[in-house]
Amino acid sequence: MSEDLVSFFKVLSDANRLKIIGLLAQQPYSVEELAALLDLKASTVSHHLSKLSKVGLVSARADSYYNVYQLDETALQEKTRSLFSQEKLAASVADVDADAYDHKVIRDYTRKDGSLKIIPAQKKKLDAILRYVVKAFKVGKRYSEKQVNEILSTYHADTASLRRELVGANLMKREGGGGEYWREE
Amino acid sequence: MSEDLVSFFKVLSDANRLKIIGLLAQQPYSVEELAALLDLKASTVSHHLSKLSKVGLVSARADSYYNVYQLDETALQEKTRSLFSQEKLAASVADVDADAYDHKVIRDYTRKDGSLKIIPAQKKKLDAILRYVVKAFKVGKRYSEKQVNEILSTYHADTASLRRELVGANLMKREGGGGEYWREE
């Protein structure tokens, strides 16, 4: 998940936490010792260790009074190795808004005046464009084929294709006999 | 440098910046397109791109009106590969005062005149105090037990305990027969 990646980086994006990792790479330390070494209060160090522990980079073992923390080096190596794998990159964009995709396609295929440069061949892009074009029609209102063509001609010369695709995508309905069209929902 | 590492992680510890990286891993995008895809304002995206660019992960090329940003994949691989190398870890603790723990213990247990409030019970703290006390003796010089006691009495009334602990910690040596003491090394 993308969340994982963000929190991992968040945990590592603090100078004192990196120092703790560096110190624990040499030998285990108690909270008190780390506090003295870093010139921080124990509560602050505890806070940092809690974050490091939450992503599995350090662990503690009780030793008399002390909580002795140690670095999990294999976890560190493992996590850093696969940081920007293909899956992680894909996951990071997984939740990018689908609407946003439409907007991007529309931007790519329209001119400043809103007309279409070309009608996309790819289905996904075509769908996005159709959702954009259909907004020119009022919901429920009836249009003759001539009216439909007039409106579509402001987008592209090939009004027949646009009309057919709109119906095919179920964005517009057509009454068989009278040649009337309307936008549903 | 440690600074480098922290800022690198800081740059990557934001969900939208990770999304930008994920998107640019697919293809270059302009600021405007990224803003649409991420549902952010252009100024915000610009802010993010500026940070990404500052650590060398992305670069821009001008294309007509647009600034088209692209990911520097080799830089990304390079930086992530060596994230926690030995040198980086060492650098992160370079400015940590190794004696800080001793100093803190000494502060806690001594009065202004340098004498001890009490002799610590805990071994680690006692060791730190002993390392402090032993400095009153010259390396190699021979001391009679009476002389040792005189010197130790400036630190604490319980000279016998101090003397015994110093020998036990191997900070001072004692010759069995003549009752002579000296500080080694």
Add this chain to the structure above:
DNA sequence: AATCCAATTCGATACTTATCGAAATAAATT
């Protein structure tokens, strides 16, 4: 030259979080 458009910069705001001190917890020694 004048105008447009995207990008950037700037100022303000809201949210996150590192840090501390105090209180609560835990564990061990007396």
Add this chain to the structure above:
DNA sequence: AATTTATTTCGATAAGTATCGAATTGGATT
């Protein structure tokens, strides 16, 4: 049981920063 010691948790504060809108900049197009 009572006390000491280290750690954790909690509440408050201060510093950092993501985000936005407005103003400015810098290139293109007219």
